[in-house]
Amino acid sequence: xxxxxxxxxxxxxxxxxxxxxxxxxxxxxxxxxxxxxxxxxxxxxxxxxxxxxxxxxxxxxxxxxxxxxxxxxxxxxxxxxxxxxxxxxxxxxxxxxxxxxxxxxxxxxxxx
Amino acid sequence: xxxxxxxxxxxxxxxxxxxxxxxxxxxxxxxxxxxxxxxxxxxxxxxxxxxxxxxxxxxxxxxxxxxxxxxxxxxxxxxxxxxxxxxxxxxxxxxxxxxxxxxxxxxxxxxxxxx
Numbered sequence: 001x002x003x004x005x006x007x008x009x010x011x012x013x014x015x016x017x018x019x020x021x022x023x024x025x026x027x028x029x030x031x032x033x034x035x036x037x038x039x040x041x042x043x044x045x046x047x048x049x050x051x052x053x054x055x056x057x058x059x060x061x062x063x064x065x066x067x068x069x070x071x072x073x074x075x076x077x078x079x080x081x082x083x084x085x086x087x088x089x090x091x092x093x094x095x096x097x098x099x100x101x102x103x104x105x106x107x108x109x110x111x112x
Numbered sequence: 113x114x115x116x117x118x119x120x121x122x123x124x125x126x127x128x129x130x131x132x133x134x135x136x137x138x139x140x141x142x143x144x145x146x147x148x149x150x151x152x153x154x155x156x157x158x159x160x161x162x163x164x165x166x167x168x169x170x171x172x173x174x175x176x177x178x179x180x181x182x183x184x185x186x187x188x189x190x191x192x193x194x195x196x197x198x199x200x201x202x203x204x205x206x207x208x209x210x211x212x213x214x215x216x217x218x219x220x221x222x223x224x225x226x227x
Contacts, residue, residue: 034215043118043205043221044156088155099146099158099171100216 003028006089006103014111019076021106023089026070033072034100035063036088044088048074079110115139116208118219125196126227133191133222135206141186142208146216147179150203162189196226 003026013019025033032051036044048063050056050072056063062075072091076083086107090100115138125131135145143164148156160181161169168181180192193200206219 036218041203041221041223043218046215046217049215099161100156101158102156104155 003101004089004091004103006087006106008104009107010109011106012109012111013079015079015081017079019079019083019108019110021074021076021087021089021108022071023073023103024071025089025091028101030067030070030091032092033063033065034090035061035072035074036090036102037083038086038088038105040086047087076108081110081112084108084110116142116206116217116219118206118222120222121220122223122225124225124227127197128195130192130194131196131224133193133204133206133224135189135191135208135219137187137208140208142189143186145183145189145206145208147181147189147191148205148207150205150221156205159191164189193224196224198226200224201226 005024034049035047037047038044048058048061050063050065053065053067060077064073072089086105088105089103092100117136117138119134123131145162147159149159150156158171159174159179160171162181162183164183164186170176178194180194183189201224203221203223205221207216209216
């Protein structure tokens with residue numbers, strides 16, 4: 001099993017709807033998780049981080065972590081066309097500074 | 113959030129030449145920086161971990177003699193692609209850990225095109 005897996009998409013969601021992005025991970029990357037947004041030709045931008053089981057909300061974004069099932073998800077409410085991008089799920093195994101392991105990313109398209 | 117500056121943003125070079133990419137942490141000290149490479153429609157792949165004052169740690173399959181990393185100060189790491197070839201054409205991105213060490217902030221990336 002790859003360490004961090006995502007469905008590459010594209011995932012098409014109508015404007016105003018909820019976009020749901022999912023990610024599964026292996027045992028090696030089970031400590032901290034991050035969602036990054038990456039526009040084409042640009043570097044990733046941190047959207048959310050989550051370290052413990054449950055939900056974490058920040059504006060229109062909600063990250064969900066379920067360690068028992070080894071998945072982490074990102075919900076985007078009231079989707080906007082500007083949310084169209086590739087969303088990268090990442091995790092790392094240590095508590096200190098360490099290179100992240102990234103999933104391949106899910107390409108999200110918000111249809112006006 | 114923390115700011116990481118990367119330069120240049122784009123470089124085109126001839127095969128066989130060397131290219132240096134700089135990564136700076138502007139408002140914090142970064143003892144550790146990371147270099148990633150991303151091919152089109154692929155994920156970011158960690159190339160190496162750059163440690164201030166010591167040798168870099170390279171991931172399996174990454175040639176340390178080809179991708180030279182220097183981390184001479186707490187705010188600057190450089191990646192030099194030596195004797196670049198067309199297959200080295202890629203998007204190179206550096207990152208550094210912010211306060212607390214768990215969040216990574218990325219530079220703007222360097223698109224390298226080797227002719």
